[in-house]
């Protein structure tokens with residue numbers, strides 16, 4: 452068990468700035484997920500902790516000791532990769548115990564740790580098989596077993612579930628969470644999948660182009676995104692955006708002109724005249740209405756035409772064309788909505804996110 456700290460960490464590959472000024476304190480026992488699009492520097496960060504990549508500048512501490520110059524094998528870290536990296540000619544048991552035997556631990560100790568890990572992971576019946584005789588999910592468990600038996604200070608996972616089919620990925624996700632509860636080891640987990648990040652993490656670190664965009668609990672990054680990037684990355688289907696320009700503002704009332712010259716009034720004084728605004732609304736906060744009743748209080752009404760309906764079983768994704776571009780709603784499944792129907796999209800003002808177009812920053816924070 453250990454805390455981990457990054458201090459002004461940089462990694463350059465020639466001209467490529469893979470990681471830029473990465474600062475983070477991870478508490479003992481915390482489950483941290485690094486998430487972001489492909490190429491944003493997640494694996495590079497993980498590999499620097501493991502000692503598989505040189506650090507260009509900055510410091511990494513484990514349990515308050517600087518580890519920049521500590522040999523990888525002396526860092527007391529276990530890493531699980533996407534491709535499992537199992538030895539094909541060794542049995543499951545020998546794969547799991549490989550690291551322990553290399554450390555020359557007593558035979559009984561090795562035996563006990565392997566038994567304990569295989570019980571935790573449900574591998575008891577498979578110990579004599581070779582990796583070639585295992586399913587993807589079982590191979591993944593063996594790779595995790597190999598990490599667990601070492602009882603390391605920190606677990607590092609690099610997209611460990613990406614090679615599994617959707618159903619198995621979901622199952623293994625739940626197992627990862629149970630496992631972390633059970634062993635409590637500080638964990639740094641890399642994924643490009645925001646759902647995996649939301650469901651697993653104590654705190655999420657959202658990265659883009661080598662830079663941290665936001666650190667927060669799943670709830671914080673969903674409810675209070677720092678900027679447009681985070682707002683669009685977290686949540687599925689993604690947040691909708693549309694533009695407006697501040698026409699006038701007083702102490703308590705701002706009038707904003709939308710693209711079709713419609714005006715909305717917001718009780719807010721955070722704006723400047725002529726400021727370009729990007730509004731955001733989550734699909735789950737749009738209601739799709741058929742009836743043409745009068746306007747609801749404190750809400751915006753948008754005329755739209757349904758272009759695509761995606762039934763998901765318990766809910767339905769409704770993609771609409773409007774004067775503000777394509778807007779996606781997520782509603783309870785209903786038999787009344789059909790493609791090509793004219794609808795009114797109702798958006799409650801309190802649910803609207805407001806970003807500055809220039810800086811892309813969330814104006815409501």
Ligand SMILES: Nc1ncnc2c1ncn2[C@@H]1O[C@H](COP(=O)(O)OP(=O)(O)O)[C@@H](O)[C@H]1O
Nearest residue numbers: 464467468469488489490491492493494495496
């Ligand atoms: N060995 C390398 N040599 C040169 N560039 C690299 C190397 N490894 C990674 N990069 C670059 O560094 C950036 C971050 O890569 P990476 O950490 O693998 O991203 P992620 O894991 O988030 O997909 C990318 O632009 C990638 O092309």
Ligand SMILES: [Mg+2]
Nearest residue numbers: 490493494495
């Ligand atoms: Mg990667």
